[in-house]
Amino acid sequence: MTTDPIETVGVGMLGYSFMGKAHANAFRTVGYMMWPPPVQPELVVVAGRDESAVAEAARRYGFKAHTTDWHDVVTDPRVDIFDNCGPNFMHAEPTIAAAEAGKHVICEKPLGRDADESFETWRRVEATGVKHLCAFNYRFVPAIRLARELIESGELGEIRHYRARYLQDWITEPDFPMVWRLDREQAGSGALGDLGSHIIDLGHYLVGDIASVTGLTRTFIDDRPGGTVDVDDAFEATVAFEGGAVGTLEATRFARGRKNALSLELNGSNGSVAFDLERPNELQVSVPSLPTSVDGFRTVSVTESEHPFMANWWPPGHVIGWEHTFVHEIHHLLKAIAEDGDVEPHGATFRDGYRAAEVCDAIARSSEADQSVDIRYRSLEVRV
Amino acid sequence: MTTDPIETVGVGMLGYSFMGKAHANAFRTVGYMMWPPPVQPELVVVAGRDESAVAEAARRYGFKAHTTDWHDVVTDPRVDIFDNCGPNFMHAEPTIAAAEAGKHVICEKPLGRDADESFETWRRVEATGVKHLCAFNYRFVPAIRLARELIESGELGEIRHYRARYLQDWITEPDFPMVWRLDREQAGSGALGDLGSHIIDLGHYLVGDIASVTGLTRTFIDDRPGGTVDVDDAFEATVAFEGGAVGTLEATRFARGRKNALSLELNGSNGSVAFDLERPNELQVSVPSLPTSVDGFRTVSVTESEHPFMANWWPPGHVIGWEHTFVHEIHHLLKAIAEDGDVEPHGATFRDGYRAAEVCDAIARSSEADQSVDIRYRSLEVRV
Amino acid sequence: MTTDPIETVGVGMLGYSFMGKAHANAFRTVGYMMWPPPVQPELVVVAGRDESAVAEAARRYGFKAHTTDWHDVVTDPRVDIFDNCGPNFMHAEPTIAAAEAGKHVICEKPLGRDADESFETWRRVEATGVKHLCAFNYRFVPAIRLARELIESGELGEIRHYRARYLQDWITEPDFPMVWRLDREQAGSGALGDLGSHIIDLGHYLVGDIASVTGLTRTFIDDRPGGTVDVDDAFEATVAFEGGAVGTLEATRFARGRKNALSLELNGSNGSVAFDLERPNELQVSVPSLPTSVDGFRTVSVTESEHPFMANWWPPGHVIGWEHTFVHEIHHLLKAIAEDGDVEPHGATFRDGYRAAEVCDAIARSSEADQSVDIRYRSLEVRV
């Protein structure tokens, strides 16, 4: 039983559509679902461009205030955490400003529109000393955390292969109109930064540093109602990790019939795991069995109280939704704030956000140059 | 955009463990996730037997008050909805009292410990004129609602078969101790009322009235640490519906490896559907295809905005969790309250709660008598 | 290496359509695929009603001769094994005649059109001392044999549940015409004897004697082009085994979208297995795992050389087809003949054929009487 008082932290948010909704839901849920919370979040203020829409969002999600000027958020003394759910081109400036105003910061992925912008964001935020988290929420799928635990414990042995793909189909039709995600100025890149960054980050999280990539990007449809697409619709890549593993990476928005199909498989010298986001509560696990005649991939329902995060939820077999990866993620950050602990290794920091961008850029460069590209992650130490 | 004021309704709850947590989560989520809500729920008071535990529950879920005496809840003038999440033996009396005090009522399933208690609860609550809902939440799985829509639209044709099973394994081990769910006095029945009632209710919802059943119940382990089990561990049944469909029903707590495996299949003259609660965002659908060479069961990801409930959630392929069936269910009740509309046909009322109990009892009687038992649903009209 | 001479046995067959083709393929394959064979089969003579069709069948499958009179087969001195692939009403008389002429006999299932005919066939054939096999070929699916081995070894513990269903859809359309399988005089029963007998036999093979059943049969469409259906289109049943297990049995020809969907699941006190004939090379197995966090049903590819029968075939992961269950079955009989060994327990004898018919009849009687029916298997000893 918990009777201790629980401190509160104020949350200011930029953006209120898809990601804003997901983050708001997480802030509203974490405080009672992962009980007792390290600190209790309070929704202070939300910023957006459209006055009436942001007003409604504030009312809907329970923010005390709203504004059409994000500067109001980063300067608000009630705000302890700044959560950037805006479009990619709005990531760097407000996030840096918030950090420099002393706010802890969350930023949706991709951190920046390219490696340089991402690096700069990391550099300036890191310098402030605040906690920072890049919202690679798939690290917080219980099945993914379980995969990481199996790798760390040595159950899978030395990792030889990592193959990952992220398939969607929402722009398959030629009459799908131009949106900001298809515009380089606003989005930075297409499937690469939007989808590819997730599977690259998971590669970093589950396998380790990447040594080199080869890549191939494609834009299948340039002319769309309302504008010209100048980002990639899809990319294909091979990847070699520093630790010796090799694999393929792929993302596309043109995989007809695949809605949100992030799937990955790791093969180690002693075992394998496979994951599919369309069945997110399951992990396929192959490890040696006795008797060997009943060896095979196990469909593990990652819903037992002994599984990562799941003691907070329901009895075995009661699956949780995609949206609750954010609850785990926000909890992780709140804990780091409350205890002044590290966001890493389980949370993705802006360093991780930058590193994913570095690999995305390398894939794009490889595609242009028809050459393999070695990954040279920049570090802050080197720059100083 | 919504700027109209949203009225509030006060919620009083009995119980705060598994089901109480699920319902509290739903009340806290519905107001912003299914926006704008018909009315906005406020958590007023929660009752439970253990003073410190109920105090903590109130603090955790945000109830304004707590009590160890449920009478306080049903008499509280701030309470508009009484939500009974207590154990089975606590269903009838508080629920009836609440209704007679003018509160709308929700009661967890099974409505009563047997058909008589369930009927009496329905009769007395119905007489008060309040809204009543028996929490058969699986009616509110989007995939189940989609199945119902396919049946209603005639896409599946005349239904010939309904086969359903609900498999768990939590008491497989002989040293699992005695709990209230294994005691007839407190629970009424075992797998029959707990799990069977769900698949019977879905049979009512998807197929219609049941004409007769044959049944077989079993208790595999009587002696457990802490007491003697006097309810069924499992049941097997055949079922004939008034409309001509036939099938099997089965539930058990002894299916090693099955955690929460409610699965069902319907075969109609023109199509079939199959559902598995361990993959709740999918519906398997077989309907005629062109060209016929690509006919086959379709794995429908029930996550499109055109699918039932899903416009409130996320983009396609982003699955929701088990817990959100309750959000849909509570929303359904709030709407009926706000508009003074009917809970039926999509919501289960206490009539449905009673009718499921009638079939459960018939299966038990069939098992005792080694005979087929015809179902004679009682109606309130007949009794008056 | 094998240089010993291999004796031959002559095979005479009745029937040459679906089952005749499957058996002929098996006789032609067993001699080299399961090398060295205990004896080498030679296709001597095939009988059928249509002169030109049976002549072509003989030429196609390599029988030395053909005839339109089955008596020619059972009296042919070159014939050592009589294989009855005729329709149900042609099972008893020729098979008994062959046995009484000293031929070993194989008979397709169901052995007879009812329990009495089946018993009489068993009784008279057993009296001759020849080997007899009732072609319940699914005992010879490697995954089913593996399930049996897991049960025998105690890996699954005490069996609590057996649920099995066999779903097809070939007569769903009302304009599907009358055929012999829909006529009681020729077929004996419908889905019950044709499909139900398979899952009942597997129940006998995997679990043991049946104590009692309740049943429900249905004919959905009586009038068809060309005649009136007087057999069951579907049945539903509950089953209680002598050993304490309970379950459901079901078969239908009206499950739209299910082509040949025999699926079964067994739950024991220590483990479970599940099987689906549409993926016949897989067995789903749940047995305790270490670490427990990776517990789950394993998809066992039953294609390893250590698996039953598979050392005769291909490297791991190379699946075999439905048709090769008959190769294993025929091999089993040839071995029993060559070594004068027992067909049981792995092969189904006419005793097993009779016993399945006894349960089928009991399900039909239960449906008529609306009562549970106890199974009283007749034995030959009792009759003598």
Add this chain to the structure above:
Amino acid sequence: MTTDPIETVGVGMLGYSFMGKAHANAFRTVGYMMWPPPVQPELVVVAGRDESAVAEAARRYGFKAHTTDWHDVVTDPRVDIFDNCGPNFMHAEPTIAAAEAGKHVICEKPLGRDADESFETWRRVEATGVKHLCAFNYRFVPAIRLARELIESGELGEIRHYRARYLQDWITEPDFPMVWRLDREQAGSGALGDLGSHIIDLGHYLVGDIASVTGLTRTFIDDRPGGTVDVDDAFEATVAFEGGAVGTLEATRFARGRKNALSLELNGSNGSVAFDLERPNELQVSVPSLPTSVDGFRTVSVTESEHPFMANWWPPGHVIGWEHTFVHEIHHLLKAIAEDGDVEPHGATFRDGYRAAEVCDAIARSSEADQSVDIRYRSLEVRV
């Protein structure tokens, strides 16, 4: 009915282990299963290095004769078809000799140890005018042929993605000994030629000419009992097709838990298909559906009589095995011989064998050079 005489063709074979067994089974089965056969094969002579083993193989599979000198086969006047099932280093010389002796030739894949050897084999065999077939048997999986038909008919629209992988795990253990498949002199390459050639050939068959590749090869374990591995254990590649599709290719012998997992997916502008060799009788198909709410990948059981090849086999839902891809393939060749027709486009010729080798070599060169490699298929016309 067929009463016409059926001509025979004599078959001579080199090799009698895994592939020899598969081909012998096909020759023995095709004549009655795909009735009436275009010509009836007769097994004339088999060659192998070990006298007693090849003698037993001849006896087992029914060859009239055996020899330890393959020259005996290619000069035998009774031999019309020479079937080379020997190891890779034994492909070129005997096959060319047989063709130059006027025999039609089948050669297992990879056609040669590299592109040059493959090209030379093609060139010399083509010059003789005999029929030639490179045994890429997966073209003859009914589900793959169905995929091709869907593509040809335009059902899938313009193909955007082809992703394919072929995963095995048989050399995962470091103590697995040296075998010829791990030796460059004998095998040419490792996973690339053995497994990669299959998915490259399927890419050619289903999508078309390849424009360029990037590749990455790895040897995880060099030192093995009995020798040093000098071929690749795995490769990763990106691929760009002439027609605009892009994708990834991958094969490995180190995917713990994957036995024979060839899986591929194609995404077109109008539909997608996915295939997994471990469930070879199924094709996953996504094409637009009405109503759209039941859109989803369909699990097509490719076992209907209307499906490719399946009218020769069993009723719907009765799956065939891996081994029967060879029956279809051999039938295809026999028909081309009987009718003096083309082996292409459905059968792979030596041209296809060479073209797959050209791509394999390009992947290897790309790995060495860290550069993208354009594919320049050589043609015979150019050379002449």
